[in-house]
Amino acid sequence: MSNPTIPLTFLLILTYSALLSQSTIPSRYDGFVYRKRAASTATVLIEAFYDPVCPDSRDSWPPLKQAVDHYGPTVVSLIVHTFPLPYHDNAFITSRALHIVNELNASATYHLLNAFFKHQERFYSEQTLNMTREAVLDKVIDFASSTLGNSMQFGIKSGFNDSATGTNTRVSFKYGCSRGVFGTPFFFVNGFSIPFNDSEPINYNGWRNIIDPLTTKQRNI
Numbered sequence: 001m002s003n004p005t006i007p008l009t010f011l012l013i014l015t016y017s018a019l020l021s022q023s024t025i026p027s028r029y030d031g032f033v034y035r036k037r038a039a040s041t042a043t044v045l046i047e048a049f050y051d052p053v054c055p056d057s058r059d060s061w062p063p064l065k066q067a068v069d070h071y072g073p074t075v076v077s078l079i080v081h082t083f084p085l086p087y088h089d090n091a092f093i094t095s096r097a098l099h100i101v102n103e104l105n106a107s108a109t110y111h112l113l114n115a116f117f118k119h120q121e122r123f124y125s126e127q128t129l130n131m132t133r134e135a136v137l138d139k140v141i142d143f144a145s146s147t148l149g150n151s152m153q154f155g156i157k158s159g160f161n162d163s164a165t166g167t168n169t170r171v172s173f174k175y176g177c178s179r180g181v182f183g184t185p186f187f188f189v190n191g192f193s194i195p196f197n198d199s200e201p202i203n204y205n206g207w208r209n210i211i212d213p214l215t216t217k218q219r220n221i
Contacts, residue, residue: 026168030175032102032109034068034078044076044214049083049176049186052094052116053123060185060201061117067207075215080113082169083176083184089125090136096169097144100159101152103168108148115147190214 084091145153
């Protein structure tokens with residue numbers, strides 16, 4: 001998991017406290033529902049908090065996706081929340097791009113997330129260190145447009161001029177803070193946090209071991 005150093009941890013605690021004191025209730029539940037399947041409390045509900053430019057988030061995604069696809073929407077629901085870490089320079093702007101695309105076409109959100117993970121190194125801090133903010137923004141817009149189709153370029157660019165998309169991205173971060181999220185990836189299953197160990201990330205079998213007993217309980221209810 002991408003975790004802050006001790007000084008950064010203290011800074012994040014102060015930041016979280018300030019953010020939570022300013023939090024407002026959003027008009028709808030935060031997050032991107034996987035494959036546009038309505039998340040249901042009648043299923044095993046997994047929530048994942050991801051930073052698009054976090055290597056640990058990237059590496060944890062394929063086994064989680066594989067497990068969710070294995071069970072199907074009647075058994076497991078998945079919601080992904082963005083949690084842009086402040087020490088990843090381009091975390092917020094890539095997270096915001098996901099929120100913009102989700103508003104334009106929710107079926108395209110996970111395509112863009114997959115692309116950010118696949119080409120993540122393009123948006124590492126050292127790759128954009130000498131670029132202006134406007135140049136980085138153009139790079140993200142061009143990347144998202146080429147990934148999803150140039151017909152979406154105008155909508156994506158316009159989305160970055162809409163303050164609501166910035167607000168939505170901050171709401172995701174504030175929501176993570178309210179749940180006690182402090183790094184990425186961070187997972188909840190049916191509302192309970194799942195420990196994540198950098199040296200032993202959850203693989204496909206690990207997710208099966210978590211989910212299988214819960215589906216057995218569902219059948220016995």
